[in-house]
Amino acid sequence: MAYFIIEEIGGxxxxxxxxxxxxxxxxxxxxxxxxxxxxxxxxxxxxAAADGRIxxxxxxxxxxxxLGK
Numbered sequence: 083m084a085y086f087i088i089e090e091i092g093g094x095x096x097x098x099x100x101x102x103x104x105x106x107x108x109x110x111x112x113x114x115x116x117x118x119x120x121x122x123x124x125x126x127x128x129x130a131a132a133d134g135r136i137x138x139x140x141x142x143x144x145x146x147x148x149l150g151k
Contacts, residue, residue, distance in 0.1 A: 113150065123148055 086094045116124065124145065131141035 116149075120148060 083095060083097055086096070127136075127141055127144045127148070130136045131138060136144070
């Protein structure tokens with residue numbers, strides 16, 4: 083188990099094994115976990131949206147494509 087304090091909600095206790103299996107602590111998709119390269123692409127997509135280089139809609143499209151949704 084791990085205990086976190088999250089500003090918006092206060093204390094948060096999680097069971098690590100269950101959180102990993104349910105993708106609460108890891109980026110995963112139906113086929114399994116993301117590779118390091120895929121995770122890096124996801125970060126680039128999010129950064130591009132945060133910087134305004136792509137629209138929020140394009141971010142969702144690219145993210146869904148990457149995650150196989």
